[in-house]
Amino acid sequence: MIELCFDQSTQGALRCAQHCGGGGRKAFGVIFGRAEADGSGEDVESTTVIGYDDGKKPTKREIRQIQRDFQRKQEELAREAIPLGGNPGDVLALSLGLDMGDIREPLGESRRALQRQWYGQDGTGYQEQALRAAEEHWQQTQAAAERLRALGPGDAVRIWADQTPHSACGLLHAASLLKGTNAAVSVVTLPPWRARSDNAVETYLGWGEVAPELFGHFLSREEPLPPAVLGVLAGRWRELQEENAPLRAVINGSVRGVGEDFYDPLLRRHIPEGRTKIAHIIGEVLGREKPGIGDTWFLERIRWMLSAGELRMVEEDLEMFYRSTVERA
Helix, strand or coil: CEEEECCHHHHHHHHHHCCECCCCECCCCCCECCCEECCCCCEECCCCCECCCCCCCCCHHHHHHHHHHHHHHHHHHHHHCCCCCCCHHHEEECCCCCCECCCCCCCCHHHHHHHHHHHCCCCCCCHHHHHHHHHHHHHHHHHHHHHHHCCCCCCEEEEEECCCHHHHHHHHHHHHHHCCCCCEEEEEECCCEEECCCCCEEECCCHHHCCHHHHHHHHHHCEECCHHHHHHHHHHHHHHHHHCCCEEEEECCEEEEECCCCCHHHHHHCCCCCCEEHHHHHHHHHHHHCCCCCHHHHHHHHHHHHHCCCEEEEECCCCCHHHCEEEEC
């Protein structure tokens, strides 16, 4: 059974989900972080996984409490786990970001160049490492696509799809690759919420937000994609390719081509008065609006707003553009 998804986070989660619970996946630590003074009188945000929004170092008591809460959560997940089984090598990702940019050749050189641009856009500090990662990512995606094309009768593919724009586009593109292979294709769609045993409700935007232990709980939503349906999905993908809009968004449950300024109102809503860091603007949009699109496009639109005079650069960080400070013009 091939497990297919459309981003690397979900790919990693699916590999864990194959053998989670019991003697399978176990967490081995929690990373704490805090803000540190850089000598200029301002606090610099360090890379953190867990911390406090006031920037203070957690006390020993707070650390112990977080560790206990974390361990309790892991134990609960282990008890709930339904392993998918299978081989990690059979978990494939077509992580192409097809909701953005030119899609006339989704596996061609133009898409490769676009991904290299995305990987290297943070600044000049990590260009070499970023480009190596981009090339590795590209080669893995190419191998996944070739493997899908080579499937035939007797093979099975299970697609994990959600309503984020990149996943919705990925499903249509995957249908164009699988159409005519005669493989048994099915899809598991992510619901917007899940009721827990303690009567709490968890909401989801994409599969990347789901704990690996819980993937097996959604197998009841698996449904076949017969050849006729694959043909319809592939046809819709051809239409989108012919349109080749700058962006694609999910509107009323369907993928639609939209203009490059489609998300600009979300950005403007979170640009405060006075000076602010680009990372703060984008973080506010992603955290509060939950648009289902990554930071890459928002960074490009902030660059456009700077060039158009809508924003003014106050202090540019050449090593990490996200740390640059801007203000309304």
